[in-house]
Amino acid sequence: MEMFERTMMMANSFDQYAEELDIPESRYLEAIKRYESIGSWLSKNDSAIAKYAPKIYPQGSFCLGTVVKPINNDEYDIDLVCCFENLQKEETTQGKLKKMVGDRLLENDVYKRILDKEGNRCWTLNYANEFHLDILPAIADNELRARLGLYADAILITDKEKIVAQDQEWPKSNPKGYAKWFSSRQERIFIVMKNALAETTKVKVDEVPDYKIKTPLQRVVQILKRHRDYYYSKKNNDYKPISIIITTIAAMLYNGQNNTYNAIHDILLGINDNLLKKTGVGYYIPNPTNPEENFADKWNDDPKLSQAFYEWVNEARNAFCSESILEKADSKEFGKALEVSLGMKIPENSLGREKVSVTMPPYVRSNPSSERRPWGNG
Amino acid sequence: MTLDEQYLDLRNKYPYLYFFQEKDVIKGTIFIEGKEFQDSYEVEIILSPKYPQQLPRARETELKIPDNYHHNMPEGTLCLETPFTIHKIFRQNETLLNYVDNLLVPFLHGYSCYSRYGKAPSGEHAHGAEGVLEDYKVYFKVPDDLKALRLLSILAEDNYRGHHLCPCGSNNIIRKCHGSILLEMKTVGYYFMQDYIRIIDYLKKKGVNVSSFVSNKFKSAVKELQSSPNNKWGY
Numbered sequence: 001m002e003m004f005e006r007t008m009m010m011a012n013s014f015d016q017y018a019e020e021l022d023i024p025e026s027r028y029l030e031a032i033k034r035y036e037s038i039g040s041w042l043s044k045n046d047s048a049i050a051k052y053a054p055k056i057y058p059q060g061s062f063c064l065g066t067v068v069k070p071i072n073n074d075e076y077d078i079d080l081v082c083c084f085e086n087l088q089k090e091e092t093t094q095g096k097l098k099k100m101v102g103d104r105l106l107e108n109d110v111y112k113r114i115l116d117k118e119g120n121r122c123w124t125l126n127y128a129n130e131f132h133l134d135i136l137p138a139i140a141d142n143e144l145r146a147r148l149g150l151y152a153d154a155i156l157i158t159d160k161e162k163i164v165a166q167d168q169e170w171p172k173s174n175p176k177g178y179a180k181w182f183s184s185r186q187e188r189i190f191i192v193m194k195n196a197l198a199e200t201t202k203v204k205v206d207e208v209p210d211y212k213i214k215t216p217l218q219r220v221v222q223i224l225k226r227h228r229d230y231y232y233s234k235k236n237n238d239y240k241p242i243s244i245i246i247t248t249i250a251a252m253l254y255n256g257q258n259n260t261y262n263a264i265h266d267i268l269l270g271i272n273d274n275l276l277k278k279t280g281v282g283y284y285i286p287n288p289t290n291p292e293e294n295f296a297d298k299w300n301d302d303p304k305l306s307q308a309f310y311e312w313v314n315e316a317r318n319a320f321c322s323e324s325i326l327e328k329a330d331s332k333e334f335g336k337a338l339e340v341s342l343g344m345k346i347p348e349n350s351l352g353r354e355k356v357s358v359t360m361p362p363y364v365r366s367n368p369s370s371e372r373r374p375w376g377n378g
Numbered sequence: 379m380t381l382d383e384q385y386l387d388l389r390n391k392y393p394y395l396y397f398f399q400e401k402d403v404i405k406g407t408i409f410i411e412g413k414e415f416q417d418s419y420e421v422e423i424i425l426s427p428k429y430p431q432q433l434p435r436a437r438e439t440e441l442k443i444p445d446n447y448h449h450n451m452p453e454g455t456l457c458l459e460t461p462f463t464i465h466k467i468f469r470q471n472e473t474l475l476n477y478v479d480n481l482l483v484p485f486l487h488g489y490s491c492y493s494r495y496g497k498a499p500s501g502e503h504a505h506g507a508e509g510v511l512e513d514y515k516v517y518f519k520v521p522d523d524l525k526a527l528r529l530l531s532i533l534a535e536d537n538y539r540g541h542h543l544c545p546c547g548s549n550n551i552i553r554k555c556h557g558s559i560l561l562e563m564k565t566v567g568y569y570f571m572q573d574y575i576r577i578i579d580y581l582k583k584k585g586v587n588v589s590s591f592v593s594n595k596f597k598s599a600v601k602e603l604q605s606s607p608n609n610k611w612g613y
Contacts, residue, residue, distance in 0.1 A: 002440075003407035003420055004394050195591035255386060262393055269397060270382060323398050326405075363411035364391060366487035374448035374485055375460045375510070 009331045011216075011259035014193070017338055018219040018260070020346045021226050023067045023076050028211065031062070031078050031131055038125075038135070041111070042082065042104055047162030049100050052084035059175030059343040064182050065211060066247060071229050076131040079122075081175055084140040084153055092139070094158035094170060100124075101137040119170075120160045142170060150177040150289045177289035185251040186215040189258060193280075216263040219256040221247050222304070223264060223342070227316050230343035245285055246297050268317050276306075379473060381429070388511070395423075395478075402427065404474070407512045410487055414475045417490040419443075421482065423474070424455070433464060436482050443489050448502070458485045460503060460513040465568045473555065486546040507580035510573050518556060520546050527577060527591065529556055532573035533564060535595055 023031070024057050039056035050290065060079035061067045067076060075331035082101055101122055105111040116124035120135040137158055144154035162168060198205040224246050232240045253270040256312060257263040276296065278284035283296035285307055299305040319325070319341035328334040339345055379387075385397045395406035405425040409416065420440040426432040435455040443449075447458040458464055458481045461573070468479050488498035503509030514531035514589050516524045528545035531537050532552075537562060548555050575596070 002418065003396075003405070004409070007394055013463065217587065255390065257389075257393065259517050262389070265396060266386065266389060269399065270386070272382065274380070274382075321396075323401065326396065329569050363409040363416055364483060365411050365481055372463075372484035372488065373498040373503045374457055374488055374498065375499050375513075376448045376457045376505040 006326065007259060010326075010334055011261040013334050013338060014264065015214070015219055015258040015333055016346055017226075017344070018214070018222040020344065021068045021218060021222050022214070023062075025211075027076065027130065031076075031133070032058075034127065035078070035080050035133060036132070038080075038105075038111070039082075041108055042101070047085070047104055047107075049104055049198060050086040054084050054101075056080055056082050057176070059179070060223075061225075061243065061247075063175065063179050063222070064219045064247065066225070068225045068229065070223050071233050074129060075127075077134065078131050079134045079136065079175075081136050081138050081155065082147070083140065085140060086321075087139050088142070089139060089156060089170060091165075094168065095163040097137050097139065098158045098160075098163070101135065105135075117159070121157060123354050136173075138173070141170075141174075143288075144172070144174070150174070150180055153177055154289075155350055158332055172290060172293075174287075174289040178287070180245070181288040182251050182305075183253070185254055186217045186256075188256055189215050189217075193259075193370070216257055217251060218259045219260040220254070220264045220267055221250050222248060223320075224267075224316060226342050226344070227319065230239055230341070231312055231315055233343070239304050241305075241309045241312055242295070245309070248285055248288065248295060265321050268313065268321050271313050381425075381474075384474045387476060391475065392478060395421075408478070408483065408486060410483060410490065411511075412487060413488060415490060415494060417486070419486050421486075423478070423482070430468075433468055434474070434477050436485075436488075447489060447492070448485075448505075456482075456485060458482060460510050460511070461511060462517075462563075462566070462568050462570070462573060466563075466566045469566050507573075507576040511577045511580070514573070514577075518546070518559060522588070523581060527574075527581070527588075529560065530570060530574055530577070531591060532560055533570040535593060538564065571596075572603065575600055575603060 028147070035056055035058065038053070042054040042056065044050060047169055057063075057080065058078065059081050062076075062078045067078075069076065084097065098118075102115075102118065105123060105303070106113055111125060114153060116126055116129075116132075119134070123137050125133045127133070138155040141154040141156045144151045151174065154172065154174040156170035157173050159169070159171050162171065190213055190371070194208050194210075196203055197212060198208050201208070225243055227294045228241060230245065249271060250267050252275070253267040254263060255266060272298060276283055276285060281294070282300040285296040287295060288294035296306075299309070319337075325334070325337060328337060335346070379601070388395060388404075392408055393405050393408070395408070396506055397404050399414075402425040404425070407418050408421055409418045411417075414537070415465060419438055421444065422439050424435045424437065426434075427479050435450075436458065437455050443456070445451075449455065450457050459467070468477055470476070488500065488502075492498045504512060511523060511526060514521075514530055515521065518526050518529045520529070525546050525568040532545070538552070538557075541551050542556055544550050544552045544555035553574065578591055578596075582588050
């Protein structure tokens with residue numbers, strides 16, 4: 001098999017596995033319906049908090065399209081923000097805000113039944129055998145929003161420990177900004193794939209919902225997160241690299257590759273200390289929507305964290321980039337290798353979503369002005 | 379540019395080339411498009427631990443290109459150009475992309491044309507010393523073997539003197555004649571002695587009297603080359 005065909009075969013296998021890790025379309029649409037009805041419950045006329053204009057929207061992997069099915073478990077984690085757009089920091093406290101959301105949820109018989117005990121920053125609703133919805137109470141961060149751009153949706157959130165602490169500074173977050181940054185990293189390929197899907201399914205481009213597109217970057221994040229989960233399912237979890245670090249590094253290193261194999265290969269081989277370290281700081285993986293936040297802060301206190309990260313990266317390199325992987329004879333053998341490193345099987349007849357192919361071999365036009373004459377030493 | 383950065387640049391243009399760091403080798407497919415054809419080659423680019431001081435070498439792994447079409451024997455790497463020209467082009471910009479764009483791809487393009495039309499677009503060099511000598515005649519723009527050799531001896535012996543008479547026979551001093559060409563070639567940092575020895579050996583076998591070229595420096599270089607033929611020869 002030629003290298004090009006081999007690449008396509010491997011990219012395709014990766015996509016199949018990622019597809020299997022993804023939240024099924026029906027469950028995805030179900031989740032949207034669920035959180036939309038939570039939204040209307042919170043902002044209903046008879047609600048005491050309706051005047052603050054609560055808005056509910058997804059954040060994290062659900063919003064980025066990088067959801068991964070948990071190991072040994074069918075319940076997906078879906079993270080939501082509930083932002084009170086009309087409530088100022090001066091008018092309330094973290095404790096009050098958190099309680100207002102919780103109280104309103106308890107007024108609903110269904111939510112009351114499935115509401116988990118209070119989390120550190122969230123309220124969790126458990127939909128058995130479907131998903132957990134984590135609801136993060138928040139207000140606008142008007143200081144940061146004044147900077148516009150990626151900051152236009154910055155928020156302030158609550159933290160249980162801060163509620164009782166002397167220092168009552170609000171933790172900052174910016175999930176919409178992060179999502180904008182992430183999609184900017186894959187904008188070009190996203191448009192190409194969206195058009196390709198519209199063409200193959202014979203509909204207008206505007207009619208293709210964004211969630212139907214899965215770019216190589218999204219696929220890589222899913223595969224890497226799954227590989228991490230499986231790798232750590234067999235050992236001590238304390239040093240497991242966090243998803244936001246994996247997602248951020250992958251998006252930083254993604255360079256528009258048009259297939260999942262090339263993308264995962266380049267991303268894994270691109271990770272090194274030059275990228276992750278900054279003189280005077282140590283490990284530095286800045287939040288792209290808040291440079292003051294260093295996702296790798298804890299690495300500088302405990303070297304075991306960075307060691308564990310590199311151990312895992314090496315494991316992933318062996319699993320996905322080594323020569324022995326590239327030399328697998330066919331998709332069956334390659335699939336078997338993935339099965340081992342990801343700890344999962346895919347059903348043989350899995351059909352998956354509509355396949356979008358944007359993988360023409362790039363011919364390089366040879367430059368006629370570069371006159372070269374071959375020679376031989378014999 | 380670090381090797382990783384060079385590789386990312388390369389991959390932007392050649393997405394099916396993969397870097398196996400553990401083996402210092404880049405493998406994959408290169409697709410090329412000529413006026414009337416499309417072609418692809420499976421290649422392997424071998425990096426020495428001393429890269430970029432030592433140049434990359436390339437192999438074609440599908441064995442589409444027959445052994446008798448410009449291979450370095452016995453190891454079978456491709457002879458992209460004469461050694462000096464390879465150095466000259468690579469030293470202008472010591473990156474993987476430059477190597478592939480300006481040396482490997484033109485070579486592959488040449489073979490695609492050769493296999494279709496029976497000739498490479500820019501022709502081919504003769505093999506061995508003859509091809510090397512031809513190449514220097516082109517660089518020096520002189521038609522005569524011995525004149526080219528005399529000019530080359532200035533580079534090989536490293537004894538450029540601008541006020542001496544130019545060995546091309548123009549009756550001008552070097553500075554006003556071949557000076558600029560020689561100095562430009564010198565900046566490549568190439569080990570000219572190896573070509574020089576080869577050409578002298580070749581002319582001698584042809585029956586040309588080359589005794590005037592045999593200096594002390596030449597003799598010690600020959601000795602050195604015979605004791606460790608792979609060190610500097612390195613074609």
